[in-house]
Amino acid sequence: MAVLGATGAVGREMIRILEERSFPVARLLPLASPRSAGTTVPFRGTQVKVEPVSADAFTGVDLALFSAGSGPSKEWGPIAASKGALVVDNSSAWRMDPEVPLCVPEVNLDAARNPKRGIIANPNCSTIQMLVALAPIHRANRIQRIVVSTYQAISGAGHSAVEHFRAQSRAFAAGEPMPAGPITKQLAGSLLMEWKRDGATGYQEEELKMIHETRKIFGDPDIRVSPTTVRVPVVNGHSESVAIECERPITAKEARALMTGAPGVRVVDDFEKGVYPTPLDASGIDDVLVGRVRDDLGNPGGVMMWIVGDNLRKGAATNAVQIAEGLLLR
Ligand code: A2P
Ligand code: 11C
Missing domain, CATH: 3.30.360.10 (Dihydrodipicolinate Reductase; domain 2)
Known part of the structure; x- marks a missing residue:
């Protein structure tokens, strides 16, 4: 499971929440820009190394949570999806694409089943x-x-x-x-x-x-x-x-x-x-x-x-x- 934007305000929270909710993560792959090389993020009592995002990084990833902004989402969303990952994207990049569901689980989870592009958009917080x-x-x-x-x-x-x-x-x-x-x-x-x-x-x-x-x-x-x-x-x-x-x-x-x-x-x-x-x-x-x-x-x-x-x-x-x-x- 990958988290893109793992060093950011939302990315850090995503990792905390995966741990809090005991999400069945076999392996966590925190991704960010090359600026974050050498940093780590805490997960389940250990420090996990942050990797620079690349196409190869998504090989073998089942689920990718993205929160690195619209530019990286536009660039890496289709690549991660083409490698078989289901992408849940927190940026505004894909929200209004008719082939991308925009989902609040309490309201319209059904709309998010079988997303055509392999990407589901997370709405704006407000x-x-x-x-x-x-x-x-x-x-x-x-x-x-x-x-x-x-x-x-x-x-x-x-x-x-x-x-x-x-x-x-x-x-x-x-x-x-x-x-x-x-x-x-x-x-x-x-x-x-x-x-x-x-x-x-x-x-x-x-x-x-x-x-x-x-x-x-x-x-x-x-x-x-x-x-x-x-x-x-x-x-x-x-x-x-x-x-x-x-x-x-x-x-x-x-x-x-x-x-x-x-x-x-x-x-x-x-x-x-x-x-x-x-x-x-x-x-x-x-x-x-x-x-x-x-x-x-x-x-x-x-x-x-x-x-x-x-x-x-x-x-x-x-x-x-x-x-x-x-x-x-x-
Ligand atoms: P980095 O810390 O390496 O810049 P925030 O929303 O708190 O500003 O955080 C943005 C997050 O998105 C950070 O984890 C940041 O990583 C990441 N990020 C920003 N731009 C890119 C990019 N071009 N490629 C990958 N990750 C990015
Ligand atoms: C803010 N709502 O408080 C914005 C942050 O489209 O996901 C999130 C922007 C977005 O400034």
């Missing part, structure tokens, strides 16, 4: 956590419209961005000048919208992903999704303010009942007692946490809620491992 929470509602009363604003943690931008944010935060607290690094502007003490911009629509790519991925995963080209994505000064755990409208009017009580006990969802909601989920609550666990479920006073018949998830775990690594479990182990 899409995954939103759809895990909304799927039980959508199944009972089709959601027609979603308005979502995100509050996304810096770990979504990778390992070196987290390091830079920590340095920015130290400088901010000390009143010193901001250190240079991969985050283009100051995040400590501020908010940013620095995803790739699509001039034609005026949307950030991160927002377009939420629109198009939701349609593909729900198998509903007509669902209307209106997102605004924002980076907040949080290390890990994405949060989302979500308003929905369904085919028939729905109440907060009904929505809460549908989500309670649904796979992968935990309702954490007692507003009067000050109980609602935070990114710190969601960090390190796999369930998506939902709170502040309330009737939408500005749009009667609709419901609003707050959805929080660990973007590195359920938003990336856990979802990829669950796809592999669902297809290979069951």
Whole structure:
């Protein structure tokens, strides 16, 4: 079993989760760029050597989890698949390819069976956590419209961005000048919208992903999704303010009942007692946490809620491992 991007924020989490879930790995092959030559990653009490990715590396590999970015996924996905590996790819490279399933196991595992190209795509973290929470509602009363604003943690931008944010935060607290690094502007003490911009629509790519991925995963080209994505000064755990409208009017009580006990969802909601989920609550666990479920006073018949998830775990690594479990182990 290979993990491409094994030294990155998501790759490290993938290896941890394989160990945590006792995935039946006969041999782990951590792959990265030649820059990582000589490094090791911990797995089951030993240090495993990281190898530079190459075509030969995939010989004999049954399953390959990829999280090295779109470029390496485009390059190595078809090569790994041609050598017989099933590829679960966490980048955006293959998500909208009609021959590549885009899968959240709680929502559409069946769509991922027998992938034509031997590649299955893992959705974007902000899409995954939103759809895990909304799927039980959508199944009972089709959601027609979603308005979502995100509050996304810096770990979504990778390992070196987290390091830079920590340095920015130290400088901010000390009143010193901001250190240079991969985050283009100051995040400590501020908010940013620095995803790739699509001039034609005026949307950030991160927002377009939420629109198009939701349609593909729900198998509903007509669902209307209106997102605004924002980076907040949080290390890990994405949060989302979500308003929905369904085919028939729905109440907060009904929505809460549908989500309670649904796979992968935990309702954490007692507003009067000050109980609602935070990114710190969601960090390190796999369930998506939902709170502040309330009737939408500005749009009667609709419901609003707050959805929080660990973007590195359920938003990336856990979802990829669950796809592999669902297809290979069951
Ligand atoms: P490396 O550490 O050798 O650069 P993150 O998302 O945290 O930034 O991590 C990205 C991961 O993807 C790292 O493991 C990185 O390896 C790997 N990676 C980036 N570019 C390539 C590439 N061209 N080939 C193989 N692995 C890559
Ligand atoms: C972020 N959601 O938080 C991004 C990271 O398409 O898989 C993941 C990007 C993707 O910046």
